[in-house]
Amino acid sequence: MVEKVSGRRPYFREVPRTHWFLRHPRYLRYMAREITCIFIGAYTFIWVVGIVRLSQGEAAYQAFLQTLKTPSSIVFHIVALVFAIYHSVTWFNLTPKALPVQLGEEFLPDGVIAGAHYAAWAVLSVVILFLAGAF
Amino acid sequence: MSERVVELEVLRYNPETDREPHFQRYSVTCREEWVVLDALNHVKEHQDPTLSYRWSCHMAVCGSCGMMINGEPKLACKSFLRDYEGVIRVEPLAQFPIERDLVTVIDDFVAKLKRVKPYLIPKHDQPVSEGEFLQTPAELKRFKQYTLCINCMLCYAACPEYGLTQKFIGPAAISLAHRYNRDSRDGGRDQRQEEIAATEGVWECSFVGACSEVCPEHVDPASALQQVKIASTVDWFKEHLMPWSKK
Secondary structure, three states: OOOOOOOOOOEOOOOOOOOHHHHOHHHHHHHHHHHHHHHHHHHHHHHHHHHHHHHOOHHHHHHHHHHHOOHHHHHHHHHHHHHHHHHHHHHHOOHHHHOOOEEOOEEOOHHHHHHHHHHHHHHHHHHHHHHOOOO | OOEEEEEEEEEEOOOOOOOOOEEEEEEEEEEOOOEHHHHHHHHHHHOOOOOOOOOOOOOOOOOOOEEEEOOEEEEHHHOEHHHOOOOEEEEEOOOOOEEEOOEEOOHHHHHHHHHOOOOOOEOOOOOHHHOOOOOOHHHHHOOHHHHOOOOOOHHHHHOHHHHHOOOOOOHHHHHHHHHHHOOOOEOOHHHHHHHHOOOOOHHHOOOOOHHHHHOOOOOOHHHHHHHHHHHHHHHHHHHHHOOOOOO
């Protein structure tokens, strides 16, 4: 009996490892959401530098505060704020997927879950502004 | 009944003669209400009997006719020609090896599906004489959305994580595991966690969300994966911070 030779020879298509996200707008939207975290990280780093300067005495801290007032620093903070808002909004809008709440038979509408996060965001922001002496 | 000529550009690959795939153009006289699958069937019957593709039900139930249509993972039986303009480019599902023409090798998905045990594992044996496992409408609704998966693999074709890391168990298999985990009659979660709570399980997912965007049955696999992440994280904290508590 002659064994039949398999004609199978599957063709493998390579996924581009470095620029796969250019293949579709939905991947670009994802990358935009992820890349915004770099600005949030940079902003946090500036905070840490501020704390270090504070520990070095008043003169060092005053110099740090002066640096914050430079035009390039103000531009960075505006850009970081825009990206932080984009990051927060895109994530808050995804929360209904991760945290569904079932009451009885029905699930709470997505808007309620996301809305609760926006409300918590607003309340916490007010508390922080209050603690910072803004009112 | 109105008709129009539709240009199809179909990716062809014959493993016995071709070194790599190539596009072939077909002009098909189509009726207004046809879907892409009808056009492919017309080509196969009247122009080119060698064209290979999978299909069965023609009503978005069997999940066989998944393919890339103008670069988007779609069911060919649910993609109306009237929604497309110009040349329609038809390719086999992305991120799967091509067996022949539009037929892909799906062994990887089938093996992963098996690993997550997508079936009821009762909490305890119960003889038939004791009757059914009862379930309230609320308990049913807890997982019903995830029962709608038809294993069409469009989510795998859309998921960039699966494209980059083939070991990733992937959206549909994890969603089906989640479906049984949420079933009040099931007691098999611990067995499934070994597969889905692993690095190559749910932690490979970075929540691109493409799976949910392309799912033809609105299963929303991305939601299942995020819920599995949260439940697995809670497990971890219980195990390490409260070793005395039961999972």
